[in-house]
Amino acid sequence: MLFWIITGVLALLVSGIIGLALLRGRVGDKPPAAYDLQVYRDQLKEVDRDLARGVVGPEDAERTRAEISRRVLAADAQLKQEEDTAGKPNRSGAFIAFALALVMIGGAFGLYTQLGAPGMGDLPLKARMAASDAERASRLTQAEAEAQMPAADISPDTSEDFMRLMEQLRQTVKDRPGDLRGLTLLVRNESALGNNAAAYEAQQKIIDIKGDAAPASDYAYLAELKVRAAGGYVSKDAEEALRAALERDPRNAIARFYMGIYLMDVDRPDAAFRTWDTLLRESSPDAPWVAPIRARIEELAWRAGVTDYELPEMPQTDAPAQTPPVAGPSTADIDAAGDMSEEDRQQMIQGMVQGLSKRLATEGGTSAEWSQLIRALGVLGNTEQAANIWAEAQGVFAEQPEALDQVRAAARAAGVAE
Structure with missing residues (x-):
């Protein structure tokens, strides 16, 4: 309530000052005609001095006096008119002052109800940090987040032969739980099918097998799969994977991108802005996270209190850009299929190639995927x-x-470009 009282008093005060100036209709203690009359009288005295010094002749002096005298009479008549109306209210000024007060007061309150937050109290730094801590503590686990999501939608275009091979791959991995090549192939293909829950479970097994030797990229990919499975929500489990990735490599781009999303979710726009701004400036223009960051970072900067932020025109980096794992067959995937029969191996690879080709044709993709x-x-x-x-x-x-240039290098390796 105090805010409304202070705002109303200030609006009335400003409107009153402007209205008073409109009602007075002039600036200074005397009306403008009084100043004009004084100037004309001084001019008459100046003509008499010029005539006495011989600067002007009698005829010229007489004509000048007649012109100045005419102006004196006009100014005197205007002065009398202004004195007659002095003290009387200026109806047009009063109307304008009243209308201006309505516009200023009503407009200010109207804008605040649309753009402001009526009824919201002050939120000092300590309270904001406490609210952020409470939000962190209340984050859903991965299981809770996935429970709110619909069942995974497997692409209807997936062929029966490919699904048969996937079942064969799943059984092979189940029979040989320590096979890293098989698990790697399973992660990629489960992810390509949209079965991200099964993909991150296999990715977790890869990390468990590698133990302390598991690199930051493995943890970053694990976090990404969990975020996908939760529909973009960064759960407690995904946060743990992100922090594990950043502990091993603070510059891991994928982990920093998703950490920025997490920090926004827990009401820390300041930390999220610093994370994304640094990542954006270090990334190459074609990095897959650049476009989503550029689309949201200006609003994020405003929330973080950075009012003079400007988007970098051309982000550059000295290090090669990191890209998320591609949902297509890599050399490792082809090698991992080596235990299959030649026919099954070719069908598996062909299915993966067709899936990637169809996705690039309909949804587009990064240069790494092409x-x-x-x-x-x-x-x-x-x-x-x-x-x-x-x-x-x-x-x-x-x-x-x-x-x-990146795609051209691949085309040369395939023998279709010079």
Whole structure:
């Protein structure tokens, strides 16, 4: 209530000052005509002095006196009129002052009800930090977050042969739980199918097998899969994986990106802004996290109290950009399928290639994904399709030289580019 009282008093005070100036209609102790009359009388005296010194002749002096005298009479008449109306209310000024007061007071309160937060009390730093701590403590676990999500939607375009091979791969991994190559292949394909819960379970097994030797990228990918499975929500379990990744490599880009999302969720826009701003400035323009960061960081800067923030025009980095694992076949995937029969192996790889190709055609992707597809087609001997993909990529990345160079290198390796 005190805020409304102070705001109302200030609005009335400002409106009153402006209204008083409109009602007075002039500035100073005397009306303008009085100043004009004094100037004309001084001019008459100046004419008499010029005539006495011989500067002007009698005829010129007489004509000048007549003109000044005419102006004196006009100013005197205006002065009498202003004296007659002195003290009387200025109706037009009063109307304008009243209308201005309504606009200022009503407009100010109207804008505040739309843009402000009526009834919200002060929120000092200590209270904000306490609220953030409470939000951190109340984060859902991964299981709780997934319980609020619908069941995983497996792509209806997935062929029966591919699903049969996936069942075979799952059984193989179950029979050989310590097989890192099989688990790696399982993670990639479960993720490609949209079965992120099964993917992060397999990824956790990879980390458990590697133990202390597990790199930051393994933990970052684990966190990413958990975030995907929870529909973009960073659970307690995903946060733990992110912190484990950053402990091993504070510069891991994927972990920093998702940590920024987490910090926003727990009402720490200041820390989230610092995290994302640093990541953005260190990343290459084609890094997959650059676009989502640029879309939200200006609002984030405002929430963090940074009023003069400007988006960097061309983010640069000395280190190669990190990219999320690609949902297509890599050399490791092909090697991991070595225990299958040749027919099953080819079907598995073909299914992965077709899935990636379809996704890039409908949803687009990063330069790393286009490169991965071209390389895989080259390995399979599908040079004609690889050449077509390379031709399409040249149009997609025409305005991104660095990204185009990356895809060109893959096309050369596949033998479809010079």
